[in-house]
Amino acid sequence: MRKILKGGILIAVLFIPLQIFAFEAVVYNENVLSQKVSEELNLIGQELYDKTGIHLFVAAGASTPLEELLKKQDELPKPNVLLVLSQNSHKVDIVGSQEALTFFDKEAVLSPYPGTGTILPILTSHKGQDVFNAAILNGYADIADRLAKYFGLKLEHSIGNANRDTINILRILFYGFICFALLYYVQRKMKRARHV
Incomplete structure (x- = not known):
């Protein structure tokens, strides 16, 4: 009985740090993002944080105004970048700590042109029912890739810009x-x- 108890305590001690330090990319989700997309964002965000020390987050609201979602950035650990989508306001924005925003071109990510932007062209295409998940995943991955490129790194969990x-x-x-x-x-x- 003592061996089982010691083994259980050892397993609990080994797995507690994994639970405490698991990276959560989605800081707010009002039933906009699917579980699968959230998990993919967590993988990319964790790898980016491990390699660069920059936190990359997402806040997606269905009825919450953009201004309320933007306030979430103040509550997050720094350096950070926050990708914000408000369905109700029909707006997307990227905010972050001053230092982190200098590492990539925010305007390029938010560009409405398909050859440059990775979020708005998908949102305006109206093709498919899941444009919000696709737009956020593409935009998040694009930001992560741009941040990694700034530091001369390559992300293994990158989805690329196919x-x-x-x-x-x-x-x-x-x-x-x-x-x-x-x-x-x-x-x-x-x-x-x-x-x-």
Whole structure:
């Protein structure tokens, strides 16, 4: 009986620190983010914190105004970055400690252009029912990647920017085809002009 009790105490002592120090990326969620997305955010956020010491958080509200969600940043450990989404206000923002915000380009993440931004293009696409989860996950991962890049690091749990890379490749192919077609057209016109 004593061996079982000692074994149970040993297991409890070993697992308590894991529970105490588990990183929670989502500091506020009003039934906007799914459990699966929250878990993915926790993995990325934990790795980012372990490697850089920067806390990256999310606050997502369905009916809570953006201004209320932005106040959450003051309660968080520093240095921090907080990605905020308010469905009711139809707004997204990124706030954080002054130091942490200098490590990446916030305006690029929030850009409405698909080649640059990772949040607003998804929210405005209206394709699919789960645009909020996709937008937050993409934006969070983009911020994490940008912070890691600033410190010369690579995140193992990064989801990357596959959508942006695919769009850029398609854009290059499209413009390349247009240029080729124009050059071919001009060349044919010049040949005809010579033969006349």
